[in-house]
Amino acid sequence: MGSSALILLLIVGIAFSVGGILISKWFAKSSASKVKGEPYECGIPTTGTSWIQFNVGYYLFALIFLIFDVELVFMYPWAVAVKKIGMVGLVEIVIFMFILFMGLLYAWKKGALKWM
Amino acid sequence: MNLLLTISFSSVASGIHNWLVSTIPNELLAKSVEMVIAGICLLLFLVPLCFILGYMERKVAGFMQMRYGPNRVGPYGSLQIVADTVKLVMKEGLTPTGSDKFLFNLAPVIMVVTCMLVLAPIAFAKDFQIWDINIGVLYVSAISSLAVIGILMAGWSSYNKYSLLGAMRSGAQIVSYELSVGLSLISIVILTGSLKMSDIVMSQETGWWIIRGHIPVIISFVIFVIASTAEINRAPFDLAEAEQELTAGFHTEYAGMKFAMFLLAEYINLFIVSAIAATLFLGGWMPFHIGHWQEFNHIMDFVPSSLWFLGKTFFIIFIIMQFRWTFPRLRVDQLLTLEWKYLLPISMVNTILVTVMAIMGWHF
Numbered sequence: 001m002g003s004s005a006l007i008l009l010l011i012v013g014i015a016f017s018v019g020g021i022l023i024s025k026w027f028a029k030s031s032a033s034k035v036k037g038e039p040y041e042c043g044i045p046t047t048g049t050s051w052i053q054f055n056v057g058y059y060l061f062a063l064i065f066l067i068f069d070v071e072l073v074f075m076y077p078w079a080v081a082v083k084k085i086g087m088v089g090l091v092e093i094v095i096f097m098f099i100l101f102m103g104l105l106y107a108w109k110k111g112a113l114k115w116m
Numbered sequence: 117m118n119l120l121l122t123i124s125f126s127s128v129a130s131g132i133h134n135w136l137v138s139t140i141p142n143e144l145l146a147k148s149v150e151m152v153i154a155g156i157c158l159l160l161f162l163v164p165l166c167f168i169l170g171y172m173e174r175k176v177a178g179f180m181q182m183r184y185g186p187n188r189v190g191p192y193g194s195l196q197i198v199a200d201t202v203k204l205v206m207k208e209g210l211t212p213t214g215s216d217k218f219l220f221n222l223a224p225v226i227m228v229v230t231c232m233l234v235l236a237p238i239a240f241a242k243d244f245q246i247w248d249i250n251i252g253v254l255y256v257s258a259i260s261s262l263a264v265i266g267i268l269m270a271g272w273s274s275y276n277k278y279s280l281l282g283a284m285r286s287g288a289q290i291v292s293y294e295l296s297v298g299l300s301l302i303s304i305v306i307l308t309g310s311l312k313m314s315d316i317v318m319s320q321e322t323g324w325w326i327i328r329g330h331i332p333v334i335i336s337f338v339i340f341v342i343a344s345t346a347e348i349n350r351a352p353f354d355l356a357e358a359e360q361e362l363t364a365g366f367h368t369e370y371a372g373m374k375f376a377m378f379l380l381a382e383y384i385n386l387f388i389v390s391a392i393a394a395t396l397f398l399g400g401w402m403p404f405h406i407g408h409w410q411e412f413n414h415i416m417d418f419v420p421s422s423l424w425f426l427g428k429t430f431f432i433i434f435i436i437m438q439f440r441w442t443f444p445r446l447r448v449d450q451l452l453t454l455e456w457k458y459l460l461p462i463s464m465v466n467t468i469l470v471t472v473m474a475i476m477g478w479h480f
Contacts, residue, residue: 004151005236005247012155013232017225017377021209024373028208037213039276040368050214050275058288061452065291068460072298075467076254079305083474090471097464104460113456115449 060112064104071100125422126243154246158235162384169383170197172430173437180441207372212275215369219273224370224377226266231384233259237313238391239400241422245313252313253301256392257294260347263385264290267349270378271366282365285355285448289346292455293353296343299463300336303470304396307333307479317400324399328479332469337397339463341435344389346451348382351440355448386433394428401425 039046075093082089107113133150140146171186171194178185186193211217237252239245249255264287271283305311307329308319319325325333346353357365367378394400401421405413446454473479 002247004147005154006233008151008155009158009232009236009246010229011151012158013229014225015155016159016232017228020205020377021221021224021373024205024207024209027206028372030208034213036210039212039214039274040363041277046277050277050280051272052277052280054280054284058284061288061292061456064456065295068295069291069298072295072302075299075302076305076311079302080309080311082306082471083309086475090468090475093471094468097468101461101464104456108457113452115452 057115064107064112067103068100071096124244124420125241129244158232158246162232162380165387166380166383167197167201169386169433170200170379172433176434176437177441180438201376204372204376209372209374210369212369214275216273216275219269220369221374223266223270223273224374224381226269227263227381228377228384230259230262230266231381231388233262234388235384238388239313239317239395240425241401241420244422248312248314251311253305253311253316253396256388257298257301260385260388261290261294263381266381267366270370274366274369276369278362278364278368279366282355282357282362282368286349286357286366288448289349289353289355289451292452293343293346293459296339296455296459296463297347299460299467300340300343301392301396303333303336303467306467306470306474313395313400316396317402320399320402321405323405324397324402326397329470330473330479332466332473333397333479335466336463336470337393339459339466340393340397341432343455343459344393345436345439346455348385348389350382350386350436352443352445353451354440354445355451386436387429390429390432390436391425393432394425398428398432399424400428 039050074096078089078093082093132153136146136150137143140149174193174196175185184193186196189195189199211220234256236247237245237249237255239248267286267290268283271279271281271286274280304316304325307325308316310316310319320328322328326337349355349357355365357367362368367375370378401424403413403416403419403421403424405416
């Protein structure tokens with residue numbers, strides 16, 4: 001179908017989800033009350049704001065992920081060509097991966113992979 | 117009988133296309149009519165698929181726990197999921213007062229749209245793909261990683277502590293396991309030398325990669341199944357929606373049809389992940405062939421290609437559903453340890469092994 005398939009899928013996805021939600025709005029009974037709109041928490045009133053601070057660990061993992069994800073993007077063109085390049089391609093990727101692996105070991109040693 | 121054997125999805129699709137082009141003179145109009153037909157067919161495929169998966173999930177759960185599962189509505193409880201859908205449609209889609217209303221309503225739409233977009237390069241049957249894009253594998257891993265935006269958006273905008281924690285956990289989990297998924301996809305790309313889905317399927321004409329690729333490909337298949345189970349947030353990696361700790365994680369505040377959209381996206385993602393695994397490792401729509409057994413191979417060719425594809429996909433779906441009732445849920449630190457200290461180094465070494473194998477031509 002070619003690239004117009006992307007537009008089709010986009011339209012189908014939006015139409016289906018928005019349409020479904022709107023149809024249910026038409027069918028469903030709705031009533032408003034003050035308690036109903038409160039955040040769902042075991043029944044006791046919520047203390048403070050719900051947009052709380054979260055663990056810095058998530059941020060650390062996101063940083064390490066970024067390094068390796070860029071590595072992965074570099075590896076796609078290499079993977080397509082490596083059968084034609086042969087041994088040189090293998091040696092280069094071993095060096096490339098070794099450097100990255102050192103990075104992982106450094107992060108490991110520094111305790112970035114430990115959950116606090 | 118002869119006529120029946122020659123009918124395939126691709127011939128039906130091209131037949132409709134030719135008929136539309138010949139009857140409708142305006143090119144743009146013909147194209148848009150074709151798009152509408154394709155869109156309706158897509159929905160007619162996806163919605164029953166989600167029903168079947170929802171039914172299958174409960175029946176597999178019943179089977180694993182030695183009970184019947186749903187057996188009241190319809191024959192063998194097969195209409196239970198339809199009844200549930202009707203219930204979800206009739207329910208009120210509540211929006212909490214404190215929430216960010218725009219993002220709250222946008223999140224389910226994003227979830228559905230991203231998993232719809234990933235469907236494009238999947239080869240459902242012989243010559244039957246929505247779009248045979250030449251960077252298929254890269255496209256899949258690029259678009260499927262957008263799902264995390266929908267999850268983070270849902271968790272943040274609901275104005276609920278459980279939702280926020282669930283979304284953060286799921287964000288960390290999805291980005292971590294993406295690396296292992298990517299590396300095991302790359303190992304097949306190395307062997308095939310192409311990112312195109314149809315090329316990858318055609319390269320398995322003489323045998324599926326899981327058979328031809330010796331132990332390294334089996335390792336990357338196992339890593340792919342584990343990591344993609346984590347990526348679609350299914351048990352034992354369902355920390356994002358761990359019922360006992362976080363009520364329902366990032367979709368705690370969602371109700372009615374908006375919640376149904378998350379469920380739909382989860383099932384479509386389950387299908388996509390299994391379809392990708394089936395295409396890359398188990399030969400997609402390629403029939404099962406054994407070397408030079410001409411008669412055996414000929415019998416296998418009689419089974420339609422779409423049935424081969426769906427059979428393999430549902431086999432992997434069944435494995436992933438079994439995980440849920442076989443393994444206990446991991447803690448968040450165990451989850452990240454598993455990825456960063458075990459799966460990632462193993463898959464890096466495995467990629468190099470596959471490369472050596474591909475260059476030396478050691479695979480069959």
